[in-house]
Amino acid sequence: MADALISASGLRKSFGPTAALRGIDLDVARGEVLAVMGPSGSGKSTLIHCLAGVLAPDEGTVTIDGTDLTSLSADARARFRLERIGFVFQFGQLLPDLSARDNVALPLLMGGARRRAAVATADHWLGRLGLADQAGKSPGDMSGGQAQRVAIARALATEPSVVFADEPTGSLDSLSAETVLEAMLEAARESATTVVLITHDARTAAHADREVIVRDGRLSGAAAVAR
Amino acid sequence: MTAASARLLLLGTAGAARRLAGIVAGVAVAVAMLIVLLGTYLHMPDRDERTAWQVLVGERLETSADGTTTAPDPTTDQMLIASRQDYVHGQLVTVTAAAVSPATDVAFPHGLEPLVPGQFYASPAVADMIDHLPADQFADRYGELVGTLPDAMLRGPDERSVLVGAPWETVASNPNARVQPGFDTVGQRYDVTTYRVILAIGSIAMLVPIVLLISIVSQLGAAQRRERLATVRLIGAGRRAVAGLSALEMGAATAAGAVLGVLAALPLRAVASTLSINGAQSFPADLTPSPAWVIATIAGVTVLGAAVAWWQAYRDDVGAPGASRERAEKRVTGWRVTTLGVGLTLFAGSAWVANTSPAASAAAAVVLIASFAVLTFGIIIAGPWLTRAVSSAYGRVAARASAVVAAGRLTRHPRSTFRSVAGLVAAVFIVSVFAGVVSSVRAITVPSEEPGMLSLDVVLAHADAAHADAMVAAARDADGVERVVVGYRPGDPDAAGVVMDAQDARAIGATAVPDAAAVMVDTFAMLWGTSLDVDAQAPVPEPADGTEGLEPAVVMAVTDGSPAAIERARTALDIAGDRSLAPTSRTDAAAGGAADITQELAVLAYIGMAIAIGISALALAVATIAAALERRRTFGLLRLAGMPVAQLRGVVATEAAVPLASTLVASAGLGFLVAWILVITLGNGLEFTWPDGRYWVALVGSTALAALAVAASFGTVRRSTEIDSTRFE
Numbered sequence: 001m002a003d004a005l006i007s008a009s010g011l012r013k014s015f016g017p018t019a020a021l022r023g024i025d026l027d028v029a030r031g032e033v034l035a036v037m038g039p040s041g042s043g044k045s046t047l048i049h050c051l052a053g054v055l056a057p058d059e060g061t062v063t064i065d066g067t068d069l070t071s072l073s074a075d076a077r078a079r080f081r082l083e084r085i086g087f088v089f090q091f092g093q094l095l096p097d098l099s100a101r102d103n104v105a106l107p108l109l110m111g112g113a114r115r116r117a118a119v120a121t122a123d124h125w126l127g128r129l130g131l132a133d134q135a136g137k138s139p140g141d142m143s144g145g146q147a148q149r150v151a152i153a154r155a156l157a158t159e160p161s162v163v164f165a166d167e168p169t170g171s172l173d174s175l176s177a178e179t180v181l182e183a184m185l186e187a188a189r190e191s192a193t194t195v196v197l198i199t200h201d202a203r204t205a206a207h208a209d210r211e212v213i214v215r216d217g218r219l220s221g222a223a224a225v226a227r
Numbered sequence: 228m229t230a231a232s233a234r235l236l237l238l239g240t241a242g243a244a245r246r247l248a249g250i251v252a253g254v255a256v257a258v259a260m261l262i263v264l265l266g267t268y269l270h271m272p273d274r275d276e277r278t279a280w281q282v283l284v285g286e287r288l289e290t291s292a293d294g295t296t297t298a299p300d301p302t303t304d305q306m307l308i309a310s311r312q313d314y315v316h317g318q319l320v321t322v323t324a325a326a327v328s329p330a331t332d333v334a335f336p337h338g339l340e341p342l343v344p345g346q347f348y349a350s351p352a353v354a355d356m357i358d359h360l361p362a363d364q365f366a367d368r369y370g371e372l373v374g375t376l377p378d379a380m381l382r383g384p385d386e387r388s389v390l391v392g393a394p395w396e397t398v399a400s401n402p403n404a405r406v407q408p409g410f411d412t413v414g415q416r417y418d419v420t421t422y423r424v425i426l427a428i429g430s431i432a433m434l435v436p437i438v439l440l441i442s443i444v445s446q447l448g449a450a451q452r453r454e455r456l457a458t459v460r461l462i463g464a465g466r467r468a469v470a471g472l473s474a475l476e477m478g479a480a481t482a483a484g485a486v487l488g489v490l491a492a493l494p495l496r497a498v499a500s501t502l503s504i505n506g507a508q509s510f511p512a513d514l515t516p517s518p519a520w521v522i523a524t525i526a527g528v529t530v531l532g533a534a535v536a537w538w539q540a541y542r543d544d545v546g547a548p549g550a551s552r553e554r555a556e557k558r559v560t561g562w563r564v565t566t567l568g569v570g571l572t573l574f575a576g577s578a579w580v581a582n583t584s585p586a587a588s589a590a591a592a593v594v595l596i597a598s599f600a601v602l603t604f605g606i607i608i609a610g611p612w613l614t615r616a617v618s619s620a621y622g623r624v625a626a627r628a629s630a631v632v633a634a635g636r637l638t639r640h641p642r643s644t645f646r647s648v649a650g651l652v653a654a655v656f657i658v659s660v661f662a663g664v665v666s667s668v669r670a671i672t673v674p675s676e677e678p679g680m681l682s683l684d685v686v687l688a689h690a691d692a693a694h695a696d697a698m699v700a701a702a703r704d705a706d707g708v709e710r711v712v713v714g715y716r717p718g719d720p721d722a723a724g725v726v727m728d729a730q731d732a733r734a735i736g737a738t739a740v741p742d743a744a745a746v747m748v749d750t751f752a753m754l755w756g757t758s759l760d761v762d763a764q765a766p767v768p769e770p771a772d773g774t775e776g777l778e779p780a781v782v783m784a785v786t787d788g789s790p791a792a793i794e795r796a797r798t799a800l801d802i803a804g805d806r807s808l809a810p811t812s813r814t815d816a817a818a819g820g821a822a823d824i825t826q827e828l829a830v831l832a833y834i835g836m837a838i839a840i841g842i843s844a845l846a847l848a849v850a851t852i853a854a855a856l857e858r859r860r861t862f863g864l865l866r867l868a869g870m871p872v873a874q875l876r877g878v879v880a881t882e883a884a885v886p887l888a889s890t891l892v893a894s895a896g897l898g899f900l901v902a903w904i905l906v907i908t909l910g911n912g913l914e915f916t917w918p919d920g921r922y923w924v925a926l927v928g929s930t931a932l933a934a935l936a937v938a939a940s941f942g943t944v945r946r947s948t949e950i951d952s953t954r955f956e
Contacts, residue, residue: 054867075871082869093864097635109628110870138639 005030005161005194006051010060013046020046021057022217028162033185033195035208043217044198045166051196052085052164053077065161082111086155086193088165088184093151094139100126100150101135107158125153129183145176152184162194169204181207249444249849250480251487256842257437258488258528262521263499264430266514271426271504274382274513276413280336281323281388283308285407288399298399299406301328307395309404313809314797315365316790319506320353320387322369324806325410326398333409335390337377342392345370350381350388363705364794368801383500383507393806401807426504427596428657429835431603436650436839439607440846443646443853445477445536456540466541473540474533481532485525502831559641563612567605567897573598574901578908602901606656607649610890615641617889628870629877637885645886647850650843651933652887652894658836658925659898662918664905674814679765681753681813682736684788685712687781688800688810695779701799702784707792708799710734710785714750715777724749725780726771734785743770750781754813833921840929848936851879855944862948875948876941883937887930895926 004027011024020043028034038044049055051062053069056077062069064084069077081087086107094103104122109115126135129149139147148168155163168184169177185207188195197208205211213220285308289297298307307326312319327333327341335341339348347369349357354375357366366372369391376388398404456469492515500509516524577598581591615638622634637644645652676683690698695713702711712735714725724747732740732748740746749766756765782804784796793812800810855862862875899917906915 078866078869078871080869081867085869087868089864093860095632095635095861095865097639098632099635102631102635106628106631106865107868109626109631110865110868110874115626115631 003030004028005032005065006196007063008051008060011047011050011057011062012059013050013055013057019217021050024060024214024217024219026051026212026219028194028196030161031189031192031194032210033188033197033208035197035199035205035211036214037199037202037205037211038214038220042214044214046217047214048164048166048196048198052087052162053081082107083158084161086158086160086163088148088151088155088163088168090167090170094147094154096139099136099138100131100142100153103139103150104154104157107154111158121157122153125157125187126150128187129153143176144172145180148172148176148180149183152180152187156187156191156193159191160193162196163188164196164198166198167200168197169201170199174203177201177204246444247476247480250441250477251484253437253441253444254481254484254528254532255487255491257434257441258485258524259491259495260433260437260838261430261528262489262492262516262524263495263514264426264433265520265524266496266516267499267504267509268426268430269516269520270509270513274507274509277379278382278386278388279412280380280390280410281310281321282411283310283403283405283407284411285405288402288404288406290402296400296402296404298395298404301326301395303328303330303332305406305408306331306333306410307398307404307406308410309393309398309401309807311403311807311809313368313801314811314815315356315360315794317814318356318387320389322389322391322809324391324393324398324401326393326395328395336410336412337379339374339376339390342373342390344392344394344397346373347371347389347391348374348376349390350376350386352385352387353389356387360794361791363798364791365798368798378510381507383503383509383513385503385508386506397806400805403807428599428660429831431600431657433835433838433842435603435607435653436842436846439646439650439653440842440849443846443850470537470541474537477536478529478533482525482529485528489521489525502834504831559611559615561612564605564609566601566608570598570601570603570605571897571901574602575904575908578904582908599901602897603653603656606653606890606894606897610645610649610652610886611641613889613893614645614886618644618885621885627874627877629874630881632865632878633881633885636882641886643854644882645890647847647854648843648883648887648890648933650846651840651929652890654836654839654843655891655926655929656894656898657839658833658922659895659918660901660905661835662922662925663899663902663915666916666918666922676736677765678736679738679753679767680736680756681750682734682785683812683814684786684793685735686784686786686793686796686800686810686812687750687754688783688797688804689808690779690782691805692778694804695782697803698782698800701803702782702796705784705792705795705799707787707789708784708796709787712783712785713774713779714748714781714783715774716780717747717771718777722747723751724766724769726774726777728774729768732768735783737768738765740768741770745771745773747771750783754811833925836925836929840925840932844929844932844936847883847933848939851883851937851940852943854882855879855940856947859947862944866948872945872948875944879940879944880937883933887933891930 006026006028008024008026011021011026012019013021022043024047026047036044036047046055050057050060051064053062053064053072054077056070056074060070064080067080067084069080072080094100095106098106101119101122104125105113105115105118108118108121113121123132123135126132129152131146131149131153134142134146134150139150142150148171152168155165163184165184169181172180181204185195187193195208197204199205285305288307291297299305308323310321310323313322314320325335325342326344329343331341333341342348349369349372354372357372360366369389376390378384381388456472460466460469496511496514499514500511502508573594577591577594580587581595584591618634618637618641622631622638625631625634674683681687688698690713699711699713702708710731712727712731714727717724717726726745726747729740729743729746732746735748735750736753737746737748746768747770748768752766782800784800786792786796797810797812804810862878865875866872903915
């Protein structure tokens with residue numbers, strides 16, 4: 001792929017005797033939305049974790065925007081994630097003790113931003129996701145869809161190169177799921193952010209530019225679908 | 228609910244087993260200390276009853292106007308008895324002199340053979356001192372040692388007592404002597420209220436951190452436990468059944484802990500018995516409550532633990548799964564300070580009543596203890612409010628990620644975050660009270676050379692015409708004695724002081740001595756002045772006509788200041804004197820008063836502080852680790868998103884530091900306020916004095932221990948948030 005932001009080749013990863021990834025080659029273009037599908041236990045999450053530098057593969061390389069993650073130390077990978085990668089999880093994983101605003105501001109503060117600037121950025125992203133009036137609320141006082149949009153704002157607030165979203169709408173009803181997904185993808189496309197989306201749901205995957213299917217730790221050859 | 232299902236639910240995981248083990252250990256520590264403290268409390272009067280033989284209960288001797296006494300002739304059915312306080316190298320020795328006729332029928336206590344003049348029995352502690360000191364410094368004062376006093380005649384193993392056989396006529400000349408048919412066996416229950424008050428307060432100081440530790444340990448794995456109980460609710464168990472399950476779990480753990488605690492109390496007794504209480508160490512039996520008390524303690528602790536667990540589970544009804552969604556604690560309000568205010572008001576009021584109305588002092592003492600407990604719990608109740616107030620303000624200015632995360636948790640969970648440090652805060656409060664009071668008392672009792680007061684090198688002995696020459700000669704012969712001074716009774720019986728040579732007056736420490744051959748010096752004031760009166764002024768000698776024709780009243784040995792010389796002078800003067808009063812020095816005068824008591828209180832206080840701080844630091848470590856494990860999902864997410872471990876450590880440290888910093892200073896300040904109230908109301912004219920270096924060392928030490936306790940959790944924080952550990956959370 002000519003303008004690949006993420007480039008993975010020969011990825012292998014085992015947990016004890018269980019081989020989770022058995023040699024995966026994958027490129028994701030800059031600004032592309034990629035859906036990763038597959039049955040439970042197929043290796044989707046392991047693939048995402050290796051691509052994001054959360055796990056170091058046993059074999060193979062992962063390059064994001066020219067940086068070979070497999071050559072970095074754990075601390076350097078953590079720093080890279082903080083600066084270049086955003087995450088959205090199934091249950092939002094917001095910090096329950098912080099307001100929506102502070103949750104979004106947190107990665108900026110972790111990166112060394114000043115409080116005032118971080119809060120301003122957080123308010124900007126909350127506003128873009130339609131949550132301006134929820135900024136002071138705690139996650140516990142919000143609906144699931146609202147909390148998930150806060151998580152998306154948090155993922156995008158650092159203006160990452162790529163957002164990894166693991167079943168981002170899995171805990172929501174279909175209407176909320178649709179709203180949240182659209183909000184995330186719209187915001188990502190406006191900022192030309194690459195999105196790698198894990199999902200079981202074909203309707204969710206349909207929003208992606210392309211989808212790949214993972215089976216038994218391999219990309220299913222016939223299943224890479226470009227839209 | 229069957230026992231089998233309860234076992235599955237309660238012991239099904241390693242985490243649950245660890246939690247139960249923690250509760251058992253915490254209860255065991257608490258019960259071990261409770262048993263020892265209870266035994267001490269209950270047996271305190273018994274210790275004094277064993278020394279009934281020292282109590283003078285007979286008729287006083289007839290004393291004429293000139294001070295001479297008239298005693299009955301010796302008979303076989305009565306004895307003369309007198310007692311005095313002797314000193315050796317700063318140690319108090321209680322001397323009981325008994326005079327009986329040669330064919331006496333008077334039974335000596337506990338089967339001891341009657342003594343003849345020149346023989347004595349000594350407690351093991353005194354016998355040990357005799358073995359280690361030259362005879363001319365100590366043993367010669369009493370004669371021939373013929374045996375040791377049994378434990379049944381002593382308050383404790385380190386009690387320094389001697390029972391001396393004395394000639395009838397010697398005791399008969401002692402105005403303090405009594406004639407009685409035998410040694411007292413009943414004694415009297417001395418008022419040990421003060422010690423019991425102190426013991427009660429000390430017990431609160433040590434047991435509060437332990438109770439908090441148990442409370443913290445019982446919260447280990449709370450989230451997982453909540454989920455399991457919620458599942459039990461889902462499959463059909465009612466609210467009461469779940470509460471019963473919790474009661475069963477806690478009841479079994481506390482029962483096991485209580486039994487272990489009773490066993491642990493046995494070795495603990497041996498250590499605790501070495502502490503000096505009311506002037507003596509204890510025999511291990513003195514720290515052992517009766518079997519009925521032990522059984523009652525085990526039952527009480529078990530029932531209490533089960534009842535509290537039942538009530539908490541019933542009140543907190545976990546509901547079905549999903550209902551355990553993370554919630555903020557109920558908002559804490561300023562009303563929490565009310566308990567503190569009530570406690571402080573009650574405390575000041577009861578102290579004032581105890582000071583101004585002696586008739587009501589017993590009731591006031593009870594209120595004083597109760598209000599102290601209210602104050603202590605008031606701090607624990609008010610702590611979350613203060614924590615929330617400070618962390619809320621801190622959250623507004625926090626700029627670092629770790630500070631924002633910590634402030635968020637502190638603001639939403641002030642109860643649980645303060646609970647981690649509550650033990651330390653309570654310990655610092657109580658120790659500040661002790662340190663403030665003890666320092667104020669000790670401030671005036673540490674003897675030092677003061678102008679116009681009796682030199683610390685001088686040993687003073689009362690004398691009369693019959694013994695003075697012998698005393699002077701004996702003192703002169705004692706090695707290390709540089710000068711012997713005789714003070715004479717003035718012609719005017721109402722005059723305060725004795726007449727002596729002006730040079731002699733200067734030699735014993737008098738200042739502003741008039742330019743006269745003889746002067747009148749108030750040696751009583753020079754000896755006791757600062758011990759009895761905080762504002763004592765050095766007495767000013769006045770010119771006198773001379774010593775010609777006057778009777779000796781005191782003989783003083785001016786020594787080279789070495790401890791050995793002082794003891795030799797004391798021994799020489801004692802042997803040659805009338806034996807009614809022991810020779811003394813200003814160091815003894817100070818040591819014999821409040822100093823000994825305050826010293827032992829200080830030791831007890833700092834030991835209590837060490838225990839309370841140690842347990843509190845342990846509680847803080849457990850609470851910090853528990854909180855880290857409880858939030859491994861949150862922390863794991865932060866690490867996954869790129870937060871460095873150092874910043875996570877910052878979160879953990881800040882969550883301990885903010886409640887500690889916001890409440891520790893307040894509790895120390897409140898402790899000093901309470902100490903000040905005690906000193907100005909019950910201190911009998913004392914002035915409040917800031918504590919010595921030991922207190923500040925303890926305070927810094929407790930802060931360092933807190934830091935260590937938090938640092939001990941860093942490894943857990945790092946391990947439990949490794950990506951491999953949390954990626955499936």
